[in-house]
Amino acid sequence: DTAVSQTPKYxxxxxxxxxxIKCEQNLGHDTMYWxxxxxxxxxxxxxSYNNKELIINETVPNRFSPKSPDKxxxxxxxNSLELGDSAVYFCASxxxxxxxxxxxxGTRLTVV
Amino acid sequence: GDSVTQMEGPVTLSEEAFLTINCTYTATGYPSLFWYxxxxxxxxxxxxxxxxxxxxxxxxxxxxxxxxxxxxxxxxKGSVQVSDSAVYFCALxxxxxTxxxxxxxxxxxxxxx
Numbered sequence: 001d002t003a004v005s006q007t008p009k010y011x012x013x014x015x016x017x018x019x020x021i022k023c024e025q026n027l028g029h030d031t032m033y034w035x036x037x038x039x040x041x042x043x044x045x046x047x048s049y050n051n052k053e054l055i056i057n058e059t060v061p062n063r064f065s066p067k068s069p070d071k072x073x074x075x076x077x078x079n080s081l082e083l084g085d086s087a088v089y090f091c092a093s094x095x096x097x098x099x100x101x102x103x104x105x106g107t108r109l110t111v112v
Numbered sequence: 113g114d115s116v117t118q119m120e121g122p123v124t125l126s127e128e129a130f131l132t133i134n135c136t137y138t139a140t141g142y143p144s145l146f147w148y149x150x151x152x153x154x155x156x157x158x159x160x161x162x163x164x165x166x167x168x169x170x171x172x173x174x175x176x177x178x179x180x181x182x183x184x185x186x187x188x189k190g191s192v193q194v195s196d197s198a199v200y201f202c203a204l205x206x207x208x209x210t211x212x213x214x215x216x217x218x219x220x221x222x223x224x225x
Binding site for chain 1: 144146148150154155156157158161163199201205206211212213214215217218220
């Protein structure tokens, strides 16, 4: 059983479209995150939810909207996709900062 | 604000060579420190961690010591293998409710047979 699973693994779409990425964790963790990894491998946090409550919202365009229906799921919806949104998006979960994160395998988004 | 700086890559070594990847951090208080590894096409995996000064994290032959006086957490391995080829990320997290991990820029390691 995959601990943190993301779908889809690859997503190719045209500019202007709307798309969603889903994430689920079966570890019983309270906190979930979305990170963006750019083409130079740099990782930057986007959002974090703790028990369905938004606790981190970094400077991210409001075209990006996270949704957490329960503490095991954190989805990311992106409106009006732009070329600059092309990246790998990672979901992660954690039971506490000193334990570190468990990451999903990533979703490679390509906007053409 | 908090930040992590890693040595520039790529680092290219021959098999069985000694590895050091430097990592220094800027943060107030006593953050927890981590090393993550990302193999090609995969997500990040926690390699090791240390939560207080002078702690040594170790796993799979890798180790790193939390040095408060030099604000460093250098990654070392005595004898690298081809299978260690990956991108290595140093990260810190402050002891707060948000648990935000701040990553360095990553260091690519390539080990040649």
